[in-house]
Amino acid sequence: MAGERFRVMLRMEIKPGLEPEFERVWREVGDSVTSHPANLGQWLSRSIDEDGIYYIVSDWVDEPLFREFETSDRHLEHRTKLHPYRSGGSMTTMHVVAHLPAGTGAAR
Template sequence: MSDATFRVMLRMQIKPGMEADFERMWQEVGDSVTGHPANRGQWLARSTAEGEDGIYYIVSDWVDEPQFRAFETSDTHLQHRTKLHPFRSGGSMATMRIVASLEGAAA
């Protein structure tokens, strides 16, 4: 991974009982993100922390911030968000630039 990678991390609270449907929909609409030429990949993780029932983290890596911001304001992203919104009861977004990485032994 390039040190220039721009990473976006979303924390999403999913409405109780809708977790499986959310996971299915995320898989169905994911190519609207990963199909963007500046996207390096996207991951969905479900929290296992006590007291975080229904909490998911979505991480996506981008070539750079300007290209992510262009995607963020695009019609494609709006359609993607519209399909996932019914499952959400809250959330937040953090953005960051990767400054270093170390590959683990299992890689």
């Protein structure tokens, strides 16, 4: 449904030994995503349990605006720069249905 925050989670399998280079390039090209007006931010996380596995989470204003970005030249260029590091992966999309902000006593 339009108007709901939309979240994308990518699971990326990175070729052995290329992890540091992948992280560097991801940081360098990330603004092609985060500078898009509909993007609300993105995060890169490395799995503790599986070698070479990364998760990229990005939040979007809504699904239609993400889908517009997904088919853009800007996204194709971004994917092209990261593709040499990948050996596989998957994408999961979801609508955020609730958010519980951290309390004032949360560790910082």
